[in-house]
Amino acid sequence: MLPQRFRPAQPLPLETERAVSEDGCMKKLVFALAILPAITPAQDPAYHDPGMKVVTQVAIVCRDIEATSKRWATLLGVNQPQIHTTKPGHEVKLIYRGHPSDGQAKLAFINLGQITLELIQPVGGDTAWKEFLDTHGEGVHHIAFQVADPARTIKAVREAGMPVVHQGRFDDDSGSYAYIDSAEALGVTLELLHSDAKK
Numbered sequence: 001m002l003p004q005r006f007r008p009a010q011p012l013p014l015e016t017e018r019a020v021s022e023d024g025c026m027k028k029l030v031f032a033l034a035i036l037p038a039i040t041p042a043q044d045p046a047y048h049d050p051g052m053k054v055v056t057q058v059a060i061v062c063r064d065i066e067a068t069s070k071r072w073a074t075l076l077g078v079n080q081p082q083i084h085t086t087k088p089g090h091e092v093k094l095i096y097r098g099h100p101s102d103g104q105a106k107l108a109f110i111n112l113g114q115i116t117l118e119l120i121q122p123v124g125g126d127t128a129w130k131e132f133l134d135t136h137g138e139g140v141h142h143i144a145f146q147v148a149d150p151a152r153t154i155k156a157v158r159e160a161g162m163p164v165v166h167q168g169r170f171d172d173d174s175g176s177y178a179y180i181d182s183a184e185a186l187g188v189t190l191e192l193l194h195s196d197a198k199k
Contacts, residue, residue, distance in 0.1 A: 047156040049147040056193065057116045057144035061133050065121035068138075069108045072117065081108040081119075087171050089125060094168035096126050103127035118144075128166035128179045128189065142179060144191035153192055154178060161185065 062068040065083055073080040086092070089102040096103060103125035110117040120141065122130035132141050147153045154164055157180050167178040175195040182190045 047152040049153045051147040059118040061141040092169045101125045142189040142191045150194040
């Protein structure tokens with residue numbers, strides 16, 4: 001008979017083996033969860049600008065803004081709005097599809113309460129307005145939102161597959177606008193408006 005110290009160890013009961021195994025797995029899981037933040041890059045959640053909850057403008061591109069504005073004014077029972085022509089693109093940092101443009105537009109605005117109806121007649125060089133008119137004819141070009149953080153909003157929509165197609169400054173240099181190439185994804189172009197903080 002072998003001395004006690006040379007006898008083979010008795011096999012552990014099945015329940016004990018399971019407990020030991022599960023305890024080991026749990027320790028590995030706890031360790032993995034503990035080091036995960038250190039080895040995984042932080043992911044910023046998608047930014048949702050508070051201004052995106054309120055539509056502020058609906059814009060229609062047209063060929064003859066004088067005639068179109070008169071028809072809308074008659075329909076709505078309001079005075080025909082004033083029409084003005086925007087500054088040439090190079091004066092307002094207009095970028096269209098990645099390139100500077102001298103495009104302009106004639107604009108008219110009709111206040112309808114929360115929403116402003118904007119009428120746009122393209123003039124001059126290449127713009128998103130001219131592209132829409134040449135491709136689709138007259139119709140609704142965009143809906144607009146007044147955003148608090150245009151840079152983060154543009155980044156968020158770009159990451160969603162909708163890049164900026166046309167952007168620039170307001171004529172009085174008090175703010176900026178950007179048209180998002182969202183028609184395929186959303187059925188309409190988005191405009192992001194932003195007014196600079198008052199100095």
